[in-house]
Amino acid sequence: DAGVIQSPRHEVTEMGQEVTLRCKPISGHDYLFWYRQTMMRGLELLIYFNNNVPIDDSGMPEDRFSAKMPNASFSTLKIQPSEPRDSAVYFCASSPNRGHGYTFGSGTRLTVV
Amino acid sequence: GESVGLHLPTLSVQEGDNSIINCAYSNSASDYFIWYKQESGKGPQFIIDIRSNMDKRQGQRVTVLLNKTVKHLSLQIAATQPGDSAVYFCAEFGNAGGTSYGKLTFGQGTILTVHP
Numbered sequence: 568d569a570g571v572i573q574s575p576r577h578e579v580t581e582m583g584q585e586v587t588l589r590c591k592p593i594s595g596h597d598y599l600f601w602y603r604q605t606m607m608r609g610l611e612l613l614i615y616f617n618n619n620v621p622i623d624d625s626g627m628p629e630d631r632f633s634a635k636m637p638n639a640s641f642s643t644l645k646i647q648p649s650e651p652r653d654s655a656v657y658f659c660a661s662s663p664n665r666g667h668g669y670t671f672g673s674g675t676r677l678t679v680v
Numbered sequence: 681g682e683s684v685g686l687h688l689p690t691l692s693v694q695e696g697d698n699s700i701i702n703c704a705y706s707n708s709a710s711d712y713f714i715w716y717k718q719e720s721g722k723g724p725q726f727i728i729d730i731r732s733n734m735d736k737r738q739g740q741r742v743t744v745l746l747n748k749t750v751k752h753l754s755l756q757i758a759a760t761q762p763g764d765s766a767v768y769f770c771a772e773f774g775n776a777g778g779t780s781y782g783k784l785t786f787g788q789g790t791i792l793t794v795h796p
Contacts (some may be wrong), residue, residue, distance in 0.1 A: 571723075594713075600784075609786060609787075609788045609789065610724070610769065610786040612783055612784070615783065623783065633718060647730070647793050658723050658724070660723075666711075666773065668713055668714045668726040669726070670726065671723030671724045671725070672723050673721075673722055673723050674722075674723050
C-alpha cells in the first residue's frame with residue numbers, strides 16, 4: 568500500500584488566494600483526519616470524517632477553512648482567502664476504525680506570503 | 681481541560697544509552713494511548729500503543745509504560761541509535777462524551793537527540 572498520499576508537498580501562495588490541499592487515504596480506512604502543525608500550537612485536529620461524513624469540525628479555525636470528502640478515496644481541505652497565519656504543515660491521516668492508530672501522510676507545507 | 685503534556689521538551693543521549701521519554705495526560709477517561717515518532721520533513725509515524733487495561737507493552741527496542749493512577753505514560757528506547765533522533769509525541773484517545781470523544785489528542789512533543 569502506498570500509504571496516505573497528500574499533495575502538493577509544498578505550497579507557496581499570496582495572501583488572499585485560495586488554497587486547496589488534497590489527500591488520498593489508505594484504501595479501506597473508514598476514518599480520515601486533517602491536522603495542522605505549527606511550532607506554537609503543535610498538532611491540532613481540524614476535522615475528521617467517518618465513512619465520508621464530517622463528524623467533528625470543531626477544530627476548524629474559521630469559516631475560511633472548509634473540508635470535503637466526496638468519496639472514500641479523496642478529501643480536500645480548502646482555505647479561502649488564505650492569510651499569513653495559516654502558514655503551517657497540514658497533515659492528513661487515516662484509520663481503519665476508531666480505536667486504532669492513525670497513519671499519517673507526509674504533509675503539505677503551506678506558506679502564505 | 682483535556683490535554684496531553686510532556687515534562688521534557690528536549691532529551692540528549694549518547695548512542696547505546698537507554699532513553700526514557702515521559703508524558704502526562706489529564707483525561708482520566710482516555711482508554712488508548714499511542715507514541716509517535718516524527719522525523720524532520722515527515723509525518724508522525726506510529727511506534728507503539730497501549731490500551732488502558734494494560735500497564736506495560738513491549739515492542740522491538742521500545743517499551744511503553746502506563747500508570748493510570750498518576751496519569752503518566754512513558755516510552756523507553758533501549759540501546760538508542762542515531763536514527764532514533766526525532767520528535768516523539770504521546771497521544772491519547774478520548775473515550776468519554778464531550779469534545780475529546782473519538783479523537784486523538786497529541787502532546788507537545790519531546791525532541792530526542794542521539795549523539796554518536
